[in-house]
Amino acid sequence: MVMARGNPYANGGNPYIRDSVETASPGRLLVMLYDRLALDLERAEHACAAGDVQTAHDTLVHAQEVITELHSSLDVSVWAPGQHLADLYAFLAEELCNANVSKDAAKVGACRRIIAPLHAAWREAAGVVEPPTVQRIGA
Numbered sequence: 001m002v003m004a005r006g007n008p009y010a011n012g013g014n015p016y017i018r019d020s021v022e023t024a025s026p027g028r029l030l031v032m033l034y035d036r037l038a039l040d041l042e043r044a045e046h047a048c049a050a051g052d053v054q055t056a057h058d059t060l061v062h063a064q065e066v067i068t069e070l071h072s073s074l075d076v077s078v079w080a081p082g083q084h085l086a087d088l089y090a091f092l093a094e095e096l097c098n099a100n101v102s103k104d105a106a107k108v109g110a111c112r113r114i115i116a117p118l119h120a121a122w123r124e125a126a127g128v129v130e131p132p133t134v135q136r137i138g139a
Helices: 015-023 026-050 053-073 082-102 105-125
Strands: none
Touching (some): 053 082, 082 105
8 A cells, every 4th residue: 555645644744743654554554544534533523513614624624635545545456345445435535525515513423433443443453552642643
């Protein structure tokens, strides 16, 4: 899996995060993307519920960028069920776009609940047992 130059973790000005992304294994990068996606969805859901339109918009746009990165890094030719995951990513991207237009916290929450078991499964598959620490660093 190759992460694009514009991946959500590498864009920040924090050199620690940038270095950890540049040296992470592909499995760890995948987990980092899911960590950030989970954080974005949590923040977006709360922002929608609170009527914080700008934060909801910003976090939903970022979540869509993460979904796009996950989708573009998926090679369905090497894993037959990968097409199902690709279809799920496409569905989530559309749902998040719709949620952003309507600022619908329930729709964001539904997407968050879809992502949660995938997040846990990828963490387990990558052997990541520690809780994500990136969640508390920046937006």
